[in-house]
Amino acid sequence: MSPSAPSTVLETSLYVNDLSAAERFYGDVLGLDILLQTGGNHTTFRCGPGVVHVFDPSSSRDRESLPAHGADEPIHIAFGVPTDQLAAWRRHFNRHDVAVEHTKQWDEGKRSIYVRDPAGNSVExxxxxxxxxxxRAERLTRVRPVLDLDTTESRPVERFQNETLRPILKLLNPTILRLVAVRLSRYGVGFAAMDRVDQRDRLRNLMKEDGRLKRTLLGMVVGHLTEDELETYLAHKDEVRRRTVPMLLARAQDQIDRIVKQLRGQPGEE
Incomplete structure (x- = not known):
């Protein structure tokens, strides 16, 4: 069985003859944090989930503990930043007397600017x-809680409920409770002073009768679906809605104390 393809770049290496100048550029100008310094050999900077090694090639070519490596000519590295910050980066480089060598407009509004580090490496x-x-699908699914549920024998809608709806509702739990509390406060029914049985009944009636709340909550859930999940939702819309509303109600009824805290102006526990 073949192993899975790599999912991210952990290390990138650059080569410079002046480590001090490189530390000023990558640390002071680009704002990367120094993770490790090995005097005369290399400096490692943290960048997101990975690192950037800056080596003195005269040292990295003469190694015994790890394979030797090095480069004599300028090489290239690209850092990702929000598109709307590129203009600010250009002004930042000007303040540090770093010339912008080139700009590039890509498709769909994406852009790049290019400068040189003190060793002449191309930095994008x-x-x-x-x-x-x-x-978008990866971003949506990555933030969802992982629920350990066996869905191998489930029908499509049941699988959708357990694999998609339940994680989304758990992710949105603070927002759901906040919206329920806001709707309760609009009716001024003294929810916090009710006994638990009446509170559960009041929530049941709210979820049944308040069409605006129901549409808001359902719309919020739909907005967190991937395109494939949306197709499943549209194909089974009525049944999915019939399943989702009781799940929303159960979530509110199980967390009445948190709703009461919000009605009293106290932050709910996360």
């Missing part, structure tokens, strides 16, 4: 989405 700052490193 590009729209973080330039290579489509994460799709």
């Amino acid at each position: 700052l590009a729209s973080a989405t330039l290579w489509g490193t994460m799709t």
